[in-house]
Amino acid sequence: MTGTTQDDYTDVYARRVRGMSTSEIRALFSVASRPEVVSLAGGSPYIAALPLDAVGEMLGSLAAEQGTVSLQYGIGQGTVELRERICEVMALSGIRGASPDDVVVTVGGQQALDLLARLFLDPGDVVLAEGPSYVGALGVFQAAQAQVHHVPMDDEGLIPAALEEAIAAVARSGRRAKFLYTIPTFQNPAGVTLTEERREQVLEICERAGLLVVEDDPYGMLSFEGDVPVPLRARRRDGVFYVSTFSKTFAPGLRVGWILAPHAVREKLVMMSEANVLCPSTFAQGAVTQYLTTMPWREQIKSYREIYRERRDVLLAALRDLMPAGTTWTNPTGGLFTWVTIPEGLDSKAMMPRAIAARVAYVPGTGFYADGTGTSNMRLNFAYAAPERLREGVRRLSGVMEQELAMRAVFGPGSAIHHHRRRGAATADAPGPDLA
């Protein structure tokens, strides 16, 4: 009898999916969903803060009173009503005068990234992205068989000189960088924000190099400390594709996002989206439209900001009080995440099993780099867990790090683990979207 691989389709798969596999780290995240574990790992907003009864009534009437429309197919670009509301939302962020005609509604920000990748990327093309960057975007670029070249950040966001150097390095290698993917405000995972001054510099550098900009802005409205710099798209109409979502300001379960794109590109995006999903969920679009029209959504965002600010303060205070010497972290002024750099010699990926045994979870930094680096970092979400759980999580994490430091001291510098991501994607080192 010949052997079986339990997969009769091995020879049929497209080249781009041949690297996909499960991973030990993914398995460990499975435990993180249990209530005993303090999870600082997920990307979830704190949905319990929504007025769920009122949202329920709204959804009920959307079906009962408008069901013949809200449960029917819609147009590929998304409903006019929602696109008008989206333009109002963007105006609040500083993008004024956008036309609903130039908005394409998508199935969350994730489909927006997928459409842009399909539109612009050929296999082997280069995407420049902050290092670290959003794991979901890295997954999209990998699926498009593009190569991600990371550009370092500091506390003021992307470093312009490093961006110039990266553009030059890609050119020297004979390849073509198609766009810069950036999350300039309350970056995921780093939590930092690109300063006013640097925004202009980054745009100028990209213009000079003929590099498009994909600006991802899911967190811009979640500022804890007043105004934030206006989006890149508010400064340039051309060459900047603006992507955002209602996942962090309303509800990720509805999967409603959008792209603001120049007219010529928008037509192509709509055709591609129709080939992809026919149309975004009409019911979900109706829900968001109703929410923005009939409910106090601005107050809800204020409420999120207050909750998240308090939780950020609790997390940062716990880090200050409890983390071993040599640990540093970013000081986010909005959003959901802080980025921790652990003491030299520690490895956030190798430490994961010990953390799970101690009933605390985080995302190792390797989940946010296409090239497998990031072992010195971890991402912590402060938005979801209750304040007392946040402190307890940091207490457990600190114990884990102390144990690991002791272990490294016993076995010496030769104990550094060389991870080989042989089937390598950043997504293998990050949890699925369901992990809170």
Add this chain to the structure above:
Amino acid sequence: MVLAGGLSYERDVSLRSGRRVLDALRDVGVQAELHDSDVALLPALQEDPPDAVLIALHGATGEDGSLRGVLDLCGVPYVGPDAHASRVAWDKPSAKAMLSEAGIPTPEWVALPHDRFSELGAVAVLDRIVDRLGLPLMIKPAQGGSGLGAAVVREEADLPAAMVGCFAYYTTALVEKYVPGKNIAVSIVDLGSGPQALPPVEIVPRDGVYDYAARYTAGLTTWHAPARLDEKTTARVIEVSLAAHKTLGLRDMSRVDLIVTEDGSPQVLGTNVSPGLTETSLLPLAVQAAGLSLGRVLATLIERAAARG
């Protein structure tokens, strides 16, 4: 009732096993419910006691005997060995010691907790290990499964990293002489006429390493069931596997993992009292190779456990 999930590193594998078991049982008309090992379990057992429990929990909860002890306290019968036998089989050094005493071949080994390295000096201890056992070495947590925390070390310089990787999963490491050969798994079931070995399964990982990804990603490993062994070697492998099952006092269902060297000698690496039952697991492959139905085999084991009371 099928128990799956738990708090172990193998939670995800266990959930997959549990769902597969439910499907297999449903196919043969057995109604079962899936339950996690959590605070709702004991009230559920009390409120509506099942005829028997099938433990598809992998890792400590399902295999270290503790949950079985609790089920004994509740008077709920379960498939598989009792608490004591499970505890011994789960702890690899204890199991290897018993196997050795019974004359069952198992690779030479030493088991060391991490604090022995800090006490005696890691370099000195590692030097002694390499002097005594040679290279390559197999490093694995003394308790645990699915290849988590395990590594083959071919160069002495790689040993410290492998030890740290292993200690991230458990406090004691099993350091074994690496024995090259075919990876073989023998599943054993007792359907009423004593322990019976199913056809041995041979494991050939695509990249040479049977790690977590290779175990649970369809397509990354080729399994040969029955294994490509001659008749005499197959008979010897089965004989040794049944001896291991009996020596450790196992019951109902187990899996024995072995290496068969080039000259056909089997060496037992360990046993598993709660074998994986996922789509890519070894026991279901062996059941299929034997021409049996997984659902019927499991249903029979559940009936037998229920009859034990």
